[in-house]
Amino acid sequence: MDPYQLNRMKRRSLAHVDAGxxxxxxxxxxxxxxxxxxxxxxxYKEGDVxxxxxxxxDYTLFRPTPGVLMYKLPAGSDDDDLHLKHHLSALGTSGMTAYAGLYEVCKPQRGEKVFVSAASGSIGSLVGQxxxxxxxxxxxxxxxNAKVELLKNQLGFDDAFNYKEEPDMKSALKRYFPDGIDIYFDNIGGKMLDAALVSMNTHGRVALCGAISEYTDASxxxxxxLLEVIYKRIAIRGFVVWDFLTRFNEFTGIIGDWIRxxxxxxxxxxxxxxxxVPSALTALYLGLNIGKKLIKLA
Amino acid sequence: MDPYQLNRMKRRSLAHVDAGxxxxxxxxxxxxxxxxxxxxxxxYKEGDVxxxxxxxxDYTLFRPTPGVLMYKLPAGSDDDDLHLKHHLSALGTSGMTAYAGLYEVCKPQRGEKVFVSAASGSIGSLVGQxxxxxxxxxxxxxxxNAKVELLKNQLGFDDAFNYKEEPDMKSALKRYFPDGIDIYFDNIGGKMLDAALVSMNTHGRVALCGAISEYTDASxxxxxxLLEVIYKRIAIRGFVVWDFLTRFNEFTGIIGDWIRxxxxxxxxxxxxxxxxVPSALTALYLGLNIGKKLIKLA
Incomplete structure (x- = not known):
C-alpha cells in the first residue's frame, strides 16, 4: 500500500511501464x-513464492516483461511470515527507495545532520535508521506522540517531534537543528519543505521522494x-526508485545483512x-499507519 | 550593476566576505x-588597471584579502573601451556565472533543449550564446519585442518570446518546446519556474541563478x-559564482577566445x-537594461 496509488487515480502517473x-x-x-x-x-513453478x-x-496473471520487477523469494519464505514482510518493506521498493534516496541522491557524510519527514512511514522509518x-x-x-516515542526509543533516531504540536515549523526546525540541516529527505512537500530550506546549511541536499501533504490539496x-536555495547552493532532486532497479541485488543484499x-x-x-484496501489507502493520508502498510490477502 | 544589491539592502545576503x-x-x-x-x-602600481x-x-581603498577578487588587466586595457567593458561583463562575474551555471551545473549535451529566462540580461544573453x-x-x-529581435537576429537564439505578450506561460512553453525542456537556466523564479517544470523532460536540470521576479514581492x-520534479527526476540546484573563483582563469580564457x-x-x-546608480538599479527591475548594466564613473 503506497501513497502514489492516489496519484494514479488522479492520472498523475509515473512514466513507467505498468504504473500509469x-x-x-x-x-x-x-x-x-x-x-x-x-x-x-x-x-516460475507452482509453489514458488x-x-x-x-x-x-486475489489472483494475478503475470507475464514476464523486461523492466517489470518480479523475482523469486528464497525457498521457505512463505513459511516465515516475518521474512515475507521484510521482502515487502525493507527488502522491497520501500527499502530500495530509502537506500537510493539517502545514499545515492543525498550522499551523507559522517556527522551530517539529517531531517526526515513522515519519519515513521514505510520509507522514512528506514531512511532514519x-x-x-x-x-x-x-x-x-x-x-x-506515540510515533515520536517509537522513533526515539525503538528506531534510534536522535530526536523526533510531532508536527501537529508545533505551531511554527521554522522555529521548530531551528530548535531541533541548532547547527542546521545538511540533508532533508522529503516525503511530504508543502510547508515542511519551505521550513526545512530556511534551516538548511550551505551545500545542503534535498531528496524529493514524495509530497503527500500536496496530493490531496494542491493549495x-x-x-x-529561492534565495535560500541559491545563496546556500542547495540541490533539490526528485527521484524514483525504478531508476535504481539494476542495483536491486546490491542494495537489498546490504539491507538484508543489516536486518540479520x-x-x-x-x-x-x-x-x-x-x-x-480502501481504508488502508485512506489511513496513509490520515497518518494512521506505522511503518509499511501491508494488506494480507490469503 | 547587479540585481543582488537589492537583496543586500534587504539584508538578504551572501555568506561571502564583503558581500554581506x-x-x-x-x-x-x-x-x-x-x-x-x-x-x-x-x-599594484600607479597606472595599473x-x-x-x-x-x-569615485575612489576605492582596496586592501588585498584572500578570496576577494582583484586582478590586473592586461596593459593597454584602459585605452580600449571595448576591452574594459568585456572585462566587466563576459570576462567578469557575469561571464563566470553564465559559464559555471550552464557548463558546471547543467552539463548540456549536444541537441538538448535549453530555456533561458531574462535572456537579454547580463547573464542570460551569455548563457544562450x-x-x-x-x-x-x-x-x-x-x-x-525589441529584445526578442536582438536575441533571434543578433545573438543566435533559435527562438525567443516576450513574456508580457503570453497570457498563459505553461501553454507558451509547450508551444516553444514541443519536445520539452532539458535545461532551464532560471534568472527570475516565480511563475516562470512553475511553468518551466511542467514542460521539462525526464532528468531535466534547473540552474537557479537568480529569482528577480521575487526580490521585490515575496508573494x-x-x-x-513537486510531483513534476519527483516523477521527472528533475534536479534543481542553486549556485553562486564565488564557488568557481579558483577556475576564473580557465573559464575566462575560454570565453576570451570565443570573443576574439x-x-x-x-x-x-x-x-x-x-x-x-539609483536609476540603473531600478532599471534592472523594470527590465529596461539590455545586457550587462555598467556605470561609467570617470
Whole structure:
C-alpha cells in the first residue's frame, strides 16, 4: 500500500511501464508477494513464492516483461511470515527507495545532520535508521506522540517531534537543528519543505521522494524561498526508485545483512483482506499507519 | 550593476566576505574596474588597471584579502573601451556565472533543449550564446519585442518570446518546446519556474541563478508542482559564482577566445556618473537594461 496509488487515480502517473493512470474496470497493479498456483513459464513453478508487480486482487496473471520487477523469494519464505514482510518493506521498493534516496541522491557524510519527514512511514522509518548507520545526526517528524516515542526509543533516531504540536515549523526546525540541516529527505512537500530550506546549511541536499501533504490539496503546495536555495547552493532532486532497479541485488543484499545483524528494524502495519484496501489507502493520508502498510490477502 | 544589491539592502545576503548586508553610511561594494592612482602594495602600481571588488564610489581603498577578487588587466586595457567593458561583463562575474551555471551545473549535451529566462540580461544573453556553442536548441524569454529581435537576429537564439505578450506561460512553453525542456537556466523564479517544470523532460536540470521576479514581492514566489520534479527526476540546484573563483582563469580564457573568434557577443548597457546608480538599479527591475548594466564613473 503506497501513497502514489492516489496519484494514479488522479492520472498523475509515473512514466513507467505498468504504473500509469488507473483505468476504471481494469486491475490496479501494486507491489506485493504471492505464491505461484499455476505457471506456463519455465522460470516460475507452482509453489514458488514471488515478489514484484502484482495487483489489488486475489489472483494475478503475470507475464514476464523486461523492466517489470518480479523475482523469486528464497525457498521457505512463505513459511516465515516475518521474512515475507521484510521482502515487502525493507527488502522491497520501500527499502530500495530509502537506500537510493539517502545514499545515492543525498550522499551523507559522517556527522551530517539529517531531517526526515513522515519519519515513521514505510520509507522514512528506514531512511532514519540508514542515516544513523552512516554516522549522521537524525531527527524525524511524525504525526503523533506515540510515533515520536517509537522513533526515539525503538528506531534510534536522535530526536523526533510531532508536527501537529508545533505551531511554527521554522522555529521548530531551528530548535531541533541548532547547527542546521545538511540533508532533508522529503516525503511530504508543502510547508515542511519551505521550513526545512530556511534551516538548511550551505551545500545542503534535498531528496524529493514524495509530497503527500500536496496530493490531496494542491493549495498546500510548497512555496520555497529561492534565495535560500541559491545563496546556500542547495540541490533539490526528485527521484524514483525504478531508476535504481539494476542495483536491486546490491542494495537489498546490504539491507538484508543489516536486518540479520539487528542494525535495522523494518516496521510493518498489516491489515487483512482485500476489503481493507480502501481504508488502508485512506489511513496513509490520515497518518494512521506505522511503518509499511501491508494488506494480507490469503 | 547587479540585481543582488537589492537583496543586500534587504539584508538578504551572501555568506561571502564583503558581500554581506549593506550598512547605511558604509560603502557599497560592487564588481568593477579602475585605475590605480596610488599604491602601497608591490603588486599594484600607479597606472595599473584592475578589475574586482571595488565600490559605488569615485575612489576605492582596496586592501588585498584572500578570496576577494582583484586582478590586473592586461596593459593597454584602459585605452580600449571595448576591452574594459568585456572585462566587466563576459570576462567578469557575469561571464563566470553564465559559464559555471550552464557548463558546471547543467552539463548540456549536444541537441538538448535549453530555456533561458531574462535572456537579454547580463547573464542570460551569455548563457544562450554559450548553449548554442554547446550544440543546444535555445529559446529565451525577455520583456520587449525589441529584445526578442536582438536575441533571434543578433545573438543566435533559435527562438525567443516576450513574456508580457503570453497570457498563459505553461501553454507558451509547450508551444516553444514541443519536445520539452532539458535545461532551464532560471534568472527570475516565480511563475516562470512553475511553468518551466511542467514542460521539462525526464532528468531535466534547473540552474537557479537568480529569482528577480521575487526580490521585490515575496508573494510572487514559485509554487512548483513537486510531483513534476519527483516523477521527472528533475534536479534543481542553486549556485553562486564565488564557488568557481579558483577556475576564473580557465573559464575566462575560454570565453576570451570565443570573443576574439567572434563566437560570443557580450552586450553592455552603459550609464554615466555615480548619480545614475539609483536609476540603473531600478532599471534592472523594470527590465529596461539590455545586457550587462555598467556605470561609467570617470
Amino acid at each position: 493512470g488507473i483505468v476504471p474496470g481494469e486491475r490496479i497493479t501494486a507491489y506485493g508477494a504471492g505464491k505461484v498456483v499455476a505457471s506456463a513459464c519455465a522460470e 514471488v515478489a514484484g508487480l502484482l495487483g489489488w486482487e 540508514f542515516a544513523k548507520l552512516a554516522g549522521c545526526y537524525v531527527v524525524g517528524c511524525t504525526s503523533s 498546500h503546495r510548497a512555496a520555497p524561498d 545483524q539487528g542494525k535495522v528494524q523494518p516496521i510493518v502495519d498489516v491489515s487483512n483482506g482485500l476489503e481493507s | 548586508g549593506i550598512v547605511p553610511g558604509e560603502r557599497i561594494t560592487a564588481y568593477g574596474a579602475g585605475k590605480v592612482v596610488a599604491s602601497a602594495c608591490a603588486e 584592475v578589475a574586482g571588488l571595488l565600490g559605488w564610489e 554559450f548553449a548554442k556553442l554547446a550544440g543546444c536548441y535555445v529559446v529565451g524569454c525577455t520583456s520587449s 510572487h514566489r514559485a509554487a512548483p508542482d 573568434q567572434g563566437k560570443v557577443q557580450p552586450i553592455v548597457d552603459v550609464s554615466n556618473g555615480l548619480e545614475s
